[in-house]
Amino acid sequence: MRVTKDHVTREEVIRSYVRYDRGKKSQGLLPPDIDEWPWDDPVGLDSRLSANDLKSGVLAAYRTWQLAELDISDLLQCAIYNGIFPGQPQSLAQLVLIGKVAGWSPDRPTDWLNSIRAGIEQGSGSPLIVRPSVRSEAPAKWYVEDGSGRVLALLQRILGHGELSRTAWAYVGLEPDIRSSFISSRPELWGAQAR
DSSP, X not given: OEEEEEEEEHHHHHHHHHHHHHHHTTOOSOOTTGGGSOTTOHHHHHHHHHHTTOOOSHHHHEEEEEEEEXXXXXXXXEEOOTTSSTTXXXXXXXXXXXXXXXXXXXXXXXXXXXXXXXXXXXXXXXXXEEEEOOGGGTTOSEEEEEOHHHHHHHHHHHHHHTOTTOOEEEEEEEEEOTTSHXXXXXXXXXXXXXX
């Protein structure tokens, strides 16, 4: 993992995520009240995110983040959403070994699939959202909170075309905020910092 920016603020991550999410849903604009959001209040931020049909929980759960570039070895140390392959491991390394990644396709239309399959770089404008893993996600070191499908498509491209130098950008949760309901409900993350 190559960290390109350390101690990124929660506000910067949320604004980036909102721009990305709104852009892929063709809504484009940031919420009109985003400048008044309570940036130091994880509960208030979760409320604002939910009210705007945005992912709540992990985005407000970390005070600081890192912007990092993940290579193939980092991606293989990630876990993804367990609903993609029910009853199977969440670890991408394990999913590759049992042949699940190669045949995967998303269950709905996406804006990113064709560009990833065509080999177009995704860049830092569409970062993954990653946090340290918990015991149930072992042996993974990281968990992809937002971008599981993009990671699967990227792994397909890397492995199918031997493009081992291809990378993905990610915001990685660094300093957990124990006031967050997301963190308080996952005691394993209380002291877990990016490593």
